[in-house]
Amino acid sequence: MPQASPARGKAAIERVGCAACHQIPGIRWPQGGSGPSLAGFAEQGLIAGRLPNRPDMLAAFVRNAPGVLPGTTMPAMPLSEGEARDVAAYLYGTR
Incomplete structure (x- = not known):
């Protein structure tokens, strides 16, 4: 994603607490288990088992999952559009 920063993405993931529900490589604590x-x-x-796995779709989903996929259990997250792109850049770099 143009101008996206995996380092800023990791900081955003830690700030909003994504690891409270997900296990995320590079995030040591917490290591949630309620999400995949x-x-x-x-x-x-696929993203959430139903959406095409593309950077633009992931950025939209991590920012406002219920708006992108009504009925999902993932909440909207307090991320700007830029931060959501950064989060996507970080997640695409995980192994």
Whole structure:
């Protein structure tokens, strides 16, 4: 994603607490289990089991999951559009 920063994405993930629900490589604590592990995200076929796994879709989903996929259990997150792109850049770099 143009101008996206994985380092800023990691900071945003830590700030908003994504790891409270997900296990995320590089995030040591917490390591939630109510959501899926996000390890190897780039290799996953779908986002939330229903959306195409594309950077633009992931950025929109992490920012406002209920708006993108009504009925999802993931809440909207307090992220700007830029921060959401950064989060996507970080997740696509995980293994």
